[in-house]
Amino acid sequence: MPELxxxxxxxxxxxxxxxxxxxxxxxVHRPSVVHEDPVSFSHSLANxxxxxxxxxxxxxxxxxxxxxxxxxxxxxxxxxILDSSDSPELQPHDRVVFTTHQGRLxxxxxxxxxxxxxxxxxxxxxxxxxxxxxxxxxxLSATDLKKSWGKSSRDIKTLMLQQSxxxxxxxxxxxxxxxxxxxxxxxxxxxxxxxDLQRLIGETHRILELALTHNGTSISDYRRVDDKxxxxxxxxxxxxxxxxxxxxxxxxxxxxxxxxxxxxFCPQCQVL
DNA sequence: AGCGGAACCTGTCGGC
DNA sequence: TGCCGACAGGTTCCGC
Numbered sequence: 360m361p362e363l364x365x366x367x368x369x370x371x372x373x374x375x376x377x378x379x380x381x382x383x384x385x386x387v388h389r390p391s392v393v394h395e396d397p398v399s400f401s402h403s404l405a406n407x408x409x410x411x412x413x414x415x416x417x418x419x420x421x422x423x424x425x426x427x428x429x430x431x432x433x434x435x436x437x438x439x440i441l442d443s444s445d446s447p448e449l450q451p452h453d454r455v456v457f458t459t460h461q462g463r464l465x466x467x468x469x470x471x472x473x474x475x476x477x478x479x480x481x482x483x484x485x486x487x488x489x490x491x492x493x494x495x496x497x498x499l500s501a502t503d504l505k506k507s508w509g510k511s512s513r514d515i516k517t518l519m520l521q522q523s524x525x526x527x528x529x530x531x532x533x534x535x536x537x538x539x540x541x542x543x544x545x546x547x548x549x550x551x552x553x554x555d556l557q558r559l560i561g562e563t564h565r566i567l568e569l570a571l572t573h574n575g576t577s578i579s580d581y582r583r584v585d586d587k588x589x590x591x592x593x594x595x596x597x598x599x600x601x602x603x604x605x606x607x608x609x610x611x612x613x614x615x616x617x618x619x620x621x622x623x624f625c626p627q628c629q630v631l
Numbered sequence: 632a633g634c635g636g637a638a639c640c641t642g643t644c645g646g647c
Numbered sequence: 648t649g650c651c652g653a654c655a656g657g658t659t660c661c662g663c
Contacts, residue, residue: 362656391640417657435657436641452641470641472657486658513634522658529656579643581656598656619636621654 361417361433363494363527363567365575365589369439370414372584373464376441380459381408389454392468394476403477404429404457416490416526420481427479430486434472436580440465469580491523494532494567499525501556508548508556515551515559516544517618525563531576534598534623536562543629544615544622555631569594597623 361369385401387393393400407423414420419439421429431439436452443462450467455475457464466475478484491507492499507524508515519525519533528536537544539562542555551559575581575589578599582588596606601614605625615622 365656432657434640435655468641470639470655470657472639472641511633520657531656576656578656620657 361437361575361581362529362532363417364532364570364573364591365581366414366417366419366433366527367495367571368574368589369433369584370412370419373419373439373441374412376584377409377459377464378411379408380461380464382406383458383460386456386458387454388449388456389471392454392466392471392474394474400475400477403427415487416493416522417529418487418490427477428481429475429477430481430484431466431475432473432486434468434470434474436470437466437468437473438580438582439584440467440582440586441584489523490526492525494525494527494563495571497564499560499563501553501560504556504560505553508551511549512547514545514617515542515548516622518548520618520620527567528563530620530622531578531595531598532563532566532570535570535596536566538597538624538629539566541629542631543626544617544624546631551631597625599623 382404385404387397387401390397403426407426409421410424411422412419417432419431441462441464447463452467452469453465454468455466503524508518511518516533516537519528540559542559570576570591573589573591573594574583576591577588578592597612600612600623602611605612605628608625608627610625610627612623613626
């Protein structure tokens with residue numbers, strides 16, 4: 360589900376609404392989504408207060424007034440929902456519920472690819488150690504990309520999804536960024552020159568920023584913490600649009616499977 | 632080392 | 648109506 364703009368939207372909303380709230384209790388309804396002993400997890404988080412919410416790539420890191428941080432990933436269908444109702448009913452996909460003095464924070468995830476886990480040493484967490492430069496980070500450089508990709512004959516689309524050397528891009532934004540940069544998703548990475556990679560970085564920044572401005576893309580599952588949808592789905596140029604005319608040249612958009620994922624592109628505009 | 636493919640789990644939709 | 652396969656904003660792991 361959630362790529363960088365969706366996760367960052369959620370981070371901002373949690374940051375403004377959740378910070379300062381104290382946890383009364385934690386109920387784990389699906390132990391497998393807590394990647395550690397669920398009993399220790401619940402016990403240790405009780406009575407903690409949320410202090411900050413950070414993001415690295417598609418991961419969220421919750422900081423508390425004391426004790427280890429909590430790492431969270433939303434997988435394909437994970438959501439964080441905040442509510443303040445008095446007698447909320449447990450929904451079928453509610454996996455973990457944090458009850459605070461002001462309401463609840465619910466981790467809901469239909470497919471259970473997401474997870475929560477405390478970690479004392481977040482800096483060296485194996486999940487985070489592999490991440491490259493954040494997709495919104497201005498320090499992202501074409502030279503770094505050339506260094507990582509310069510000798511690879513793999514297709515550029517697959518490499519963009521690997522979270523290194525760039526972190527935060529997923530299937531939707533890979534398609535949109537490549538369309539904007541006029542690069543074919545099947546192009547072997549080593550064929551891209553520095554100026555192509557510079558353009559790719561420019562479009563990465565532009566598209567991710569724009570999507571963030573519109574609070575991300577809601578296609579089916581993704582919701583903001585107040586259950587509202589994002590709006591960037593209204594601005595998609597190629598993702599999910601196989602058979603529809605290209606917004607630039609009217610040629611039909613094509614679908615292609617790469618690394619077991621769908622890619623969408625315009626065969627006429629994305630020639631490189 | 633790097634690659635392709637399977638696995639994790641659940642839900643929805645379209646075709647027969 | 649029911650069953651079956653395809654597909655879905657992700658990531659890790661295993662075997663070659």
